[in-house]
Amino acid sequence: MNLSRRNWFTWAGAGALAPLAFWGRRALAQDHSQHRPPEPSDAPPRSASARGYTPVRTLNGWTLPHRMVDGVKEFHLVAEEIEHEFAPGCRAKCWGYNGTTPGPTIEAVEGDRVRIYVTNRLPEHTSVHWHGLLLPSGMDGVGGLSQPHIQPGETYVYEFTLRQHGTHMYHPHADEMVQMAVGMMGMFIIHPKDGELERIDRDYVVLLHNWALHPGTYRPDPSVMVDFDLWTMNSKVFPAIEPLVARTGERVRVRIGNLSMWNHPIHMHGVQFHITGSDGGRWAKGLWRPETTEIVGVGQTRDLEFVAVPGDWAFHCHMSHHTMNAMGHEIPNTLGVDQSGVEAEIRKLLPGYMAMGQGGMAEHQEHTDSGHMTGPENTLPMMMGKGPFGNLEMGGMFTVVKVRDDLAVGDYRDPGWYPNPKGTVAHRISADPDFGAPTRRGPPPGPPAKLKAKPMDHSTMKHG
């Protein structure tokens, strides 16, 4: 079978619209000016009416086109090495599907028969496990257990009928430690054939992952199990993660999958969302529960739904080190360390040295943003992003839900910063720390901590 990818695909449906380049760089919370989205996302969104569902929008990603062959939806995944950009200034040799990590989202409807070709262009065998899907045992994609491994150069075909709906994932089940560590993963969305309980206006897809891309290197390290460097949404870190855009009052769903090696308490500001589904499918309404933070465990998916409230609302993992980029795990703690005097002496030996962190790390972004503190090559500063009021000091799994009153249906472009109505922004009332008469408590009873070093007493030391 001679497969031509060019003719194969019908470019009908990638539900993404690229952020437009003419938006001023400074004006964007998340600087996309250098981000080159995958081409399919330039295609116009499909209309909900034509398909009977609202197509998902995979942040920074795309949806895999299919073609109908004798009533079967045919998809073609190509496992291959790719060059991936986590954010401008940080690229790596990764593995993915069809040119990207995560691979393109596969989107279908309950009851569909799907036929998925998988071509292996990797240097080792692979397989694809359809995570959470109900299917014949031989289609489950566990290399060696349910099927032979797909050797380099080979194409396998999977075919099954979708007997469920929900938010699912796909990933290799062969040499997982390597293949997932370097980015092989994707989302598999199945819409219910009977439609939604509540009409969905915008349906976002986010796949969480972690990477051991050590500072200064260009390839993720598969041998790392705990101390990861980058925490990503759809393999991007803030500020390169696209915002979730919605019009006021729209019903928004965010489908979150987690193929990282850590659980992520995903927190959304501004609303109480409902958990309405998972890889167990769309939940009956009685099971929905309101939350503001939902832990998406390793290997789980969760669907959040909310009615959009105007504003710019942070959306992030609540592990604080998951909302920053690479930082040393064992660096000396400079908090409260007075380096005055010593710093000047050290600078005589090391002119580039600058004491940092006595009062905290916040100054760090100033230094790195201004460019005089260069880091290792191919490495992002740990804190990034500028907002209308200053530095965001974020990285990793962080983006913004941007809700505006005046957006057109299907307009996913970044609307810029939220124009806060007058009188609704916190503001300074005093610059005097002694302002007011707040109630404060003193230190705990008992002797204070012995912070100051005392000289060692050598008088009793025995010599010889």
Next chain:
Amino acid sequence: MPLPLRSVAVAAAALALAGCASLPNERGYAETRALINAQRPLPADWSPLDRVATPDIPATPMGVDDAVRRAFFHNPRIREAYARLGIGRAELEEARRLANPTFGFARLTAQSGDGSQITRSLSLGLTDLLLLPARKRLAEGELERLQKAVAGEVLALATEVEVAWYEAVGAGQIAAMRDLVAQAAERSAELAQRFFDAGNINRLQLEQEHAAATQARIEALAAGADALRARSALGGLIGLPSDADWRLQTQLPAPLAVAFSADTLIPLALETRLDLTAAQQAVALREDALGVTRRWRWFGTVEVGYEREREFDGGVSRGPSVSLGLPLFNQGQGALERAQAELLQARADLDAQVLAVHNAAHLGIERLTVAATIAERYRSELVPRREAIVARTQERVNFMLVGVFELLLAKQQEYDAFQAYLEAVRDYWTARAELRGAVGGRLPDDDQPLPPTVGVEAILPAASASPMDHGAHGMPSESEADPHAGHRMPEAPSAHDVDPHEGHDMPKPKSAQESDPHAGHGSNAAEPVDPHAGHRQTAPERDPPATPQTDESADAHSDHDHDHGDRP
């Protein structure tokens, strides 16, 4: 019989006249000077026998040639060697003169009281006369041998001074580097104390940092003592007290590639090495002496004379006299044996010296090659890599990936590598000085121009660094210090292509003075001025206003090399 008396008298007078003419004043000294001068040009005002009362303390830093020159003037060993020339001259003087004739007078009175007998005689040792040419020849040969030996010793002293100079410069550099390492370790310990004071590290970490700093300082002190010893040794050779304020140039020239082989050096050495030719001459002299001993072994003491006697009766009788030693008991066996033994001795000595020269040339080339190779590996690889490691570590500190302690440790390792490089350069030059001595005073490529290499200045910290001092970072990438700029191989800026401070606009300088780290640089040569002054290869327009420091360093600016002037 008047004839014999007349002929003897004439012969004696002629000999006496000839013998009376003294040796020319310069005989021996001039030849020795010429021998030395052929290998190592001598100052015109050099007169080795004059004692220069008090050596002046040199005002400018001494180069290696200055040190050798001072040794020529002030080292007592030169006067001692030259005094031996005087003894040789004296021996020649004696050898070329006849023994004085003997005049005899006897007045005998008869017991009867009746008149007296008067005898007058004049006699001359004939042996002495016959041996005179051989004796003179041998003494002249011996003086010639002495000239070579003395010249050889003077040249050997020059080599010794050169080696001592390189050792002293090297020891000074090592002491400076040890001091830098100690400074880095002490800064690290001070910082650790601050971390401890803030409650951020534990007592174990603090003790480890302090112990490392103390250790480093002890090593610096020991290195300082070594430097003083080396300086003292040099001072002893060139007549300077070690506690006086004299300084050495701090830069050694970059090593040359070794461009000769033992096959070219050994013939050169055999030809030009003066102690070797002296030993060859000693053999020739002993052979000659043995021949003379053999020829004259049967010849005892011969004396000819003339006697005039007035008898009691007033009658006069006169006539020649001869006395002859008969070789009955001593036929010169002892003298012959001694001459033979001395010849054997001289030959063995020559053989030993030829072998020593041979081996010294081989070993010297080997040492030179190894030292040049090691120095080059340090210069082109290890030092730049250590610098790159510091630069990369600084980047990691900038991005809070590692801490400052790691950075200071990396800097110490850079200092260590730089010190080892300086040691290798020193080893090259001491090996070269010794090889030059081993082959008789000159090496084939001695006239090659030598680009100066780096001294400690290249890596010394800037005199002052103000807070937020990033002014020095506009230079092309090569970072803190490029100690390689003056070297032969232009360095590709491979590993250093990131300037960590490019484009940094200085936030809030506290004062104009602080804001310009170059202000005042270059105006005071005694300060450790901008170590980068000579290093800017691609952006000369960023040089600080070039205030001339000394002539030397002003030249260095234009040549883009590393001459930083005159600091000890």
